[in-house]
Amino acid sequence: DVKVTQSSRYLVKRTGEKVFLECVQDMDHENMFWYRQDPGLGLRLIYFSYDVKMKEKGDIPEGYSVSREKKERFSLILESASTNQTSMYLCASSLSGLLYNEQFFGPGTRLTVL
Amino acid sequence: EDKVVQSPLSLVVHEGDTVTLNCSYEVTNFRSLLWYKQEKKAPTFLFMLTSSGIEKKSGRLSSILDKKELFSILNITATQTGDSAIYLCAVEAWAGGTSYGKLTFGQGTILTVHP
Numbered sequence: 001d002v003k004v005t006q007s008s009r010y011l012v013k014r015t016g017e018k019v020f021l022e023c024v025q026d027m028d029h030e031n032m033f034w035y036r037q038d039p040g041l042g043l044r045l046i047y048f049s050y051d052v053k054m055k056e057k058g059d060i061p062e063g064y065s066v067s068r069e070k071k072e073r074f075s076l077i078l079e080s081a082s083t084n085q086t087s088m089y090l091c092a093s094s095l096s097g098l099l100y101n102e103q104f105f106g107p108g109t110r111l112t113v114l
Numbered sequence: 115e116d117k118v119v120q121s122p123l124s125l126v127v128h129e130g131d132t133v134t135l136n137c138s139y140e141v142t143n144f145r146s147l148l149w150y151k152q153e154k155k156a157p158t159f160l161f162m163l164t165s166s167g168i169e170k171k172s173g174r175l176s177s178i179l180d181k182k183e184l185f186s187i188l189n190i191t192a193t194q195t196g197d198s199a200i201y202l203c204a205v206e207a208w209a210g211g212t213s214y215g216k217l218t219f220g221q222g223t224i225l226t227v228h229p
Contacts, residue, residue: 004156035219040123042202043157043219058216090156102148103217105156 003027004106006091012112019078021109023091030096032074033103034058034066036087043090049074050096081113116141120203120220128228131193135223137203138185147179147186148217150202157202160188193227200224 007022023032031050035043035058045058047066055066063085067075074093078085088110092103117140127133139147146164150157161170163179163186170177174193179186190197204217 033216040221042118042120042221043204043217045216045218048216059218102159102162104159105150107156 004091004093004104006089006106006109008109009107010110010112012114013078013081014114015082017078017081017113019081019111019113021076021078021089021091021111023074023076023093023106024072025074025093025104026072027093027095027104028071029093029104030071031094031103032068033092033094034064034074034076035090035092036060036085037090037108038087046076081111083113085111086113087111116205116207116218118203118205118218118220120201120223122223123221124224124226126226126228127193129194131227132189132191133193133225135188135190135201135203135225136185137187137220139203139205139218139220140184141205141207141218143208144181145206145208148204148206149177149186149188150204152200152202152222153198160201190225193225195227195229198225198227 004025033048034046037043049055049068065077090108091106094103095101121136149160161177166181174191177188200222202222203220
C-alpha cells in the first residue's frame with residue numbers, strides 16, 4: 001500500500017512566522033505535489049516536483065516555496081505566514097512515465113494562521 | 115487555462131436513492147479524467163477514464179467519459195450513509211509529450227446521504 005504521510009494533522013501559527021510542512025512517501029514515486037483545499041474552490045496546485053531538486057510552480061505559488069532534497073520527501077515552506085494562508089494542505093505523489101498513474105494523497109494538514 | 119467544473123456543488127439524498135454527479139472540463143491536450151472520494155481525510159482514488167464511452171464500474175459506483183462533449187458522470191446507485199463525502203473530479207493534461215501527472219481539480223460535490 002502506498003503511504004503518504006504528513007508531519008502534522010493540525011497546526012496553529014502566528015502571522016509572520018516561518019512554517020514548514022513536511023510530506024514523505026514510501027513508494028519511490030518521482031512526482032510529488034502540494035495542494036491547498038478551500039471550501040468552494042476545490043484543490044489548487046501550489047507547487048510540484050518531478051525529480052529530486054526539481055520544482056515547478058503550480059497555479060497559486062505566491063507566498064510559498066518548496067524543497068526536495070531527497071526523493072521521498074517534499075517540503076512546503078511559508079516564509080512569512082499570513083491569515084489568508086489558513087487552509088487545508090494536501091500532499092500527493094505519483095509515478096512518472098507513460099503509464100496512467102493516479103496520485104496518492106496524504107491525510108492533510110489543517111493550518112490556522114492567527 | 116485548464117478548467118474543471120462540477121455540479122451540483124452539494125446534494126442531499128436519502129438512503130437508497132440514485133445520484134448522478136457531473137464533471138465538465140476544458141483542457142488542452144487531455145490525457146485522463148479521475149474521480150476521487152474524500153471523507154474526513156485523504157482523497158481516495160475511485161476511477162481513471164481515458165476513453166469515451168467505456169463505463170468503469172466498482173460495486174454501486176460507475177463512471178463514464180464523453181470526450182466529444184467534454185464531460186464525465188459519476189453514478190452511485192442504492193446510496194448508503196457511508197457514501198457521504200466530497201467527490202472530486204480532476205483532469206490530467208499532457209505537457210510537451212510527457213506528463214508529470216499534473217491535475218486540475220473541480221470544486222467538488224458534497225454528497226450527504228441521510229438514513
